[in-house]
Amino acid sequence: MKRDPRNILQQYKLKNTPVRVSVLEVLLGSRVALSHNDITERLKGKDIDKVTLYRTLNSFTEKGLTHKVPTEDRNWLYAIFDEDLLRPATDHYHAHFVCNKCDKIYCLPVEEHQSMQNSSIKMGFKVLSSEVRLHGLCPVCQ
Amino acid sequence: MKRDPRNILQQYKLKNTPVRVSVLEVLLGSRVALSHNDITERLKGKDIDKVTLYRTLNSFTEKGLTHKVPTEDRNWLYAIFDEDLLRPATDHYHAHFVCNKCDKIYCLPVEEHQSMQNSSIKMGFKVLSSEVRLHGLCPVCQ
DNA sequence: ACTGATCTTGCAACTCAGTTGCATATTCTG
DNA sequence: CAGAATATGCAACTGAGTTGCAAGATCAGT
Structure with missing residues (x-):
């Protein structure tokens, strides 16, 4: 339903x-x-x-x-x-996987990568959201 | 020089x-x-x-x-x-910080976020490179 | 420093994703 | 079921980026 x-x-x-x-x-x-x-x-x-x-x-x-x-x-x-x-799509943490071969983009579940953000904060940046893009070969293409 | x-x-x-x-x-x-x-x-x-x-x-x-x-x-x-x-710019790991206020993009040093990649590999994706984009407020704007 | 092969520049014309304006059609609330 | 609000379709437009081409600049080898 x-x-x-x-x-x-x-x-x-x-x-x-x-x-x-x-x-x-x-x-x-x-x-x-x-x-x-x-x-x-x-x-x-x-x-x-x-x-x-x-x-x-x-x-x-x-x-x-x-x-x-x-x-x-x-x-x-x-x-x-x-x-x-x-x-809802307003969630702050996204990850996408882009296949180098078929160019398809997959949405992946993403755990926050705290270390990344911590080091940014140390540098004076205030991180409100993040997007991670991974490139490689998807299950179909490898 | x-x-x-x-x-x-x-x-x-x-x-x-x-x-x-x-x-x-x-x-x-x-x-x-x-x-x-x-x-x-x-x-x-x-x-x-x-x-x-x-x-x-x-x-x-x-x-x-x-x-x-x-x-x-x-x-x-x-x-x-x-x-x-x-x-060289052919390095595989990039990170960018996008300021929500001034829209400027900063290049940040990035350590690899292994956990992210490991979980992708478990799901059948072969990760060759990655890009991380962080959004928030840059030092100038906050 | 001069020559020539090779690469770069500038212009005009083009492509193509995406947008805007507008008239018509559809939805859905009361 | 009527009417305001929204969605649709068409044509014409916009603007980033590209292509083709002729003229100009660069630089390696002499």
Whole structure:
């Protein structure tokens, strides 16, 4: 019940429209973060306007439903923040794994890396949040 | 002597041209990573072509002189990788601190965060490199 | 120091992701 | 079910970054 697109949209105060349901289904169905392009591909036949898709993804992100990840090559990837939809996307600690071979981005659970932050604090920086990006080979590609 | 632009260019097998010297001086003179735009600003009067600047920065990065940082808002920032020019920019472990107030990006020394990587390896990911981004308030802004 | 191969520069024209404005359609609250 | 609020689709635009090309600068070898 929890993962029903319509419920989720309502939960995040987003109007329930066919486009949003389709996009959300695609995102829910993917283990990895998807680009605007990826989503368009997976919605071939539904013929969703590119502007609408941008706006949809931005609405999702604004409301905290999805997480917008900047990539090395200046693209945005979007992913449902938490598989269980329990934690909001405003959480402070993120980690992403970028596969060098297939370029897919995986969201990983991250424990805080206290030592990193401590040394920054010593240098006069006040750390409020952090993002960790790991590069390498994903389980599929190695 | 070490920080003389001409010497540095030579050291990195880059041809010594007026444009490159100017750009390098700007980068050397900045404690923070600069965007194409920032650099253009600081070179007002020298009237450097935007394409040339892009190509210059890319050459620098290819040769390992500078470090190209993708920002939240889809810009690139460029910074001399190491203040002492001792370590090449091809090093695998990077950390950046992004100030929430002034939006400046600082390069920070980073010790490896082994626990992070270990847990990824357990999950089937092979970690080859990593990037850490910390957000918060820099010494100037707090 | 001069020559020539090689790399750099500057300009114009282009590409492409993403945005804006606006008119129309849809949602959902009362 | 009516009406305000929001979403959609289209066309035209924006702006960072790229490409092609001709002219200019660099530097190694003589």
